[in-house]
Amino acid sequence: MNPNYWYPLEWSDAVKPGDVVETRFWGQSIALYRGTDGRARAVENRCAHRQIKLTMGHVRECELVCLYHGWSYDEGGRLVDMKHDHFGKKLPVLSIRAYPVRERYGLIWGYMGEPAAAERVPLVEIEHGDGEDSWAAIRFDYTWKAHHYMVIDNLCNLTHLYVHGRWVPYDQTTLTHHSLDGDRLELNWHHTLRRDPGLYGVYKQVFGSPGSRETSETHMVYDYPYQRALSNDRIRSCNFMLPQAPDRTRVFSVQFWKAPQLPVLGRPVPRALMSKLWAPAVRPVTKEIFRQDGATVEGEQDAIMGEHFDRPIPELNPSVRLFERLTIERWQAHLDAPAHAGDAGLCTRVKRL
Ligand code: FES
Ligand SMILES: [Fe+2]
Structure with missing residues (x-):
C-alpha cells in the first residue's frame, strides 16, 4: 500500500x-x-x-x-x-x-x-470516535495470510455474505449506490432482515433502519487506506489495514455503537455500561464471522497466488473494478512520486469516517 x-x-x-x-x-x-x-x-x-x-x-x-x-x-x-x-x-x-x-x-x-x-498528512477523523459525544467502542484485530486487496474486497463486497449463512441477520442484500470520487469510494447496501423465529424481533431492534424496521441500510466508505461501514447511523465499524507483507495483512477493527435511549429515563444508556453490556454479546459472534472471512480469504490467496494465478476472474459486482482501480492508482502514485517531492503524491485532506 x-x-x-x-x-x-x-x-x-x-x-x-x-x-x-x-x-x-x-x-x-x-x-x-x-x-x-x-x-x-x-x-x-x-x-x-x-x-x-x-x-x-x-x-x-x-x-x-x-x-x-x-x-x-x-x-x-x-x-x-x-x-x-x-x-x-x-x-x-x-x-x-x-x-x-x-x-x-x-x-x-x-x-x-x-x-x-x-x-x-492528517490523521483520520472518526465521527463519534472519541471525546464527549463518542460511542461505545469494541476492539478486535485479526491477521490473515492474504494480500490487502483481498481483505478490502472482503470487507466491502457484501456479495460474500453467503459464506456467513445464518451468522448475519440479512436475507437479501443489494448494492444501491457506488461511486468513486478521487480516492474516496462510497457504497450503499440495502438489506432485508431474515425472519428467523425468535430472533426477528431482535434483528429489527438492533439492525432495522429507522424508516422501516424490516430493512437495513449500510453506508460504506473506503477512503484509502481506511474503511468503515455505518449501519443505520447506529453502528460504525472502522477497519484499518496494516499490510505487514504482500501475503499478510493485520486488520485493526473498532466497532462504535451508539447507545439507545432509555425509555424510562429519557436519556441514552451510559457509555461505560454500553461497552460492558455489548462487548460480551457482540465479541463471540464477530469473532466467528471474522474466522469465516479469514479462512475464505486465505483460501482465495492460496488459489490465486498458486495454481490458478493466470485464470480470469469473472466479476458481476460493478464496484469491484473501482476498488481495483483505487488500489492500483494509489500504489502507482507512490511509485511515480520521487522522494522529497514536496506534497506531490501526499494526501493532505482530512479523511472522515
Ligand atoms: S550492540 Fe547491537 S549487535 Fe552489538
Ligand atoms: Fe464477511
Whole structure:
C-alpha cells in the first residue's frame, strides 16, 4: 500500500511503558516501544552494529538498548551510547530509521512515508470516535495470510455474505449506490432482515433502519487506506489495514455503537455500561464471522497466488473494478512520486469516517 499515510501499528494498551514489540509494514520490521515517560516511539528493528533485532533488547528510559553490546538509540534512531570500552575513539555517528508516531482511538499510528512529510498528512477523523459525544467502542484485530486487496474486497463486497449463512441477520442484500470520487469510494447496501423465529424481533431492534424496521441500510466508505461501514447511523465499524507483507495483512477493527435511549429515563444508556453490556454479546459472534472471512480469504490467496494465478476472474459486482482501480492508482502514485517531492503524491485532506 502507498506508505504516505498513517497506519495503525498496534493497540495502545498492548505497549506499556518500558515495553518493546515488533510490528511490520510491507516486510519492514519495526521496533515499537514506549518510554518510561509514557510516549510511544518507533524505529527500524535492527541494531546498526550487527543488525540484530532491537526488539530482543530493552527500553531504558526513553531509549532502546540492543541486548548484545548495549548500543542505545534515541527516538530519532540516533546512536547515543555504547555500554563497552570505546577504545579511545569517539562515539560513531550512526543512525537507523525512525518513524513518526501518534496515538488516538486506542491505537498507535506510524507514518510510513518520508518522515518530514508526516506533519502535512492528517490523521483520520472518526465521527463519534472519541471525546464527549463518542460511542461505545469494541476492539478486535485479526491477521490473515492474504494480500490487502483481498481483505478490502472482503470487507466491502457484501456479495460474500453467503459464506456467513445464518451468522448475519440479512436475507437479501443489494448494492444501491457506488461511486468513486478521487480516492474516496462510497457504497450503499440495502438489506432485508431474515425472519428467523425468535430472533426477528431482535434483528429489527438492533439492525432495522429507522424508516422501516424490516430493512437495513449500510453506508460504506473506503477512503484509502481506511474503511468503515455505518449501519443505520447506529453502528460504525472502522477497519484499518496494516499490510505487514504482500501475503499478510493485520486488520485493526473498532466497532462504535451508539447507545439507545432509555425509555424510562429519557436519556441514552451510559457509555461505560454500553461497552460492558455489548462487548460480551457482540465479541463471540464477530469473532466467528471474522474466522469465516479469514479462512475464505486465505483460501482465495492460496488459489490465486498458486495454481490458478493466470485464470480470469469473472466479476458481476460493478464496484469491484473501482476498488481495483483505487488500489492500483494509489500504489502507482507512490511509485511515480520521487522522494522529497514536496506534497506531490501526499494526501493532505482530512479523511472522515
Ligand atoms: S549487535 Fe547491537 S550492540 Fe552489538
Ligand atoms: Fe464477511
